[in-house]
Amino acid sequence: AQSVSQHNHHVILSEAASLELGCNYSYGGTVNLFWYVQYPGQHLQLLLKYFSGDPLVKGIKGFEAEFIKSKFSFNLRKPSVQWSDTAEYFCAVNAGSSNTGKLIFGQGTTLQVKP
């Protein structure tokens, strides 16, 4: 069965620190990969997505993620975090090319950025 694993459950950083959140998935075929963010009191929003092409994907608010097929990973990075990045981050995978609504989510990582 497909699964998504996020290694960090709770991350605390100071402003300007660099961020890397790990995400690994288990599926041997074609995958579409997503990172979503949920700010306190708000709905899930898409940060970035990978379908094909350049494995280094740039998203909104300075975030980027790198798809490494050999490692089944799609880690999220940001060089310098801000207090406003405090949120819950979810990695998600859609296996195959059809029905992009059926996403498998990781358990989420809570990021707390200290001012």
Added chain:
Amino acid sequence: GAVVSQHPSWVICKSGTSVKIECRSLDFQATTMFWYRQFPKQSLMLMATSNEGSKATYEQGVEKDKFLINHASLTLSTLTVTSAHPEDSSFYICSARDPVTGTYSPLHFGNGTRLTVT
């Protein structure tokens, strides 16, 4: 941008009663909507796929008779939790994809509904 609206945002009900949650796509038509459930400190789990004009597709382990889904129009899907029990207390989130923006466009999520069954 595309918006998905859920109502209510929170609801408290007594055990044994039924609760209906609405999910609307505000500026696009969605032939398919998706219902997720999120337990505290856990990930979102897909419950079912709501198909306009036909029966919903439920994920394994989700009780069809307990979680009734109706997708009567291209902009509205409803989830009814029937005979709710305290273990049904959870955060329910709907999502939809704007088909106009392409096959691989991402999902747009509603704000979710916090259900508490007493």
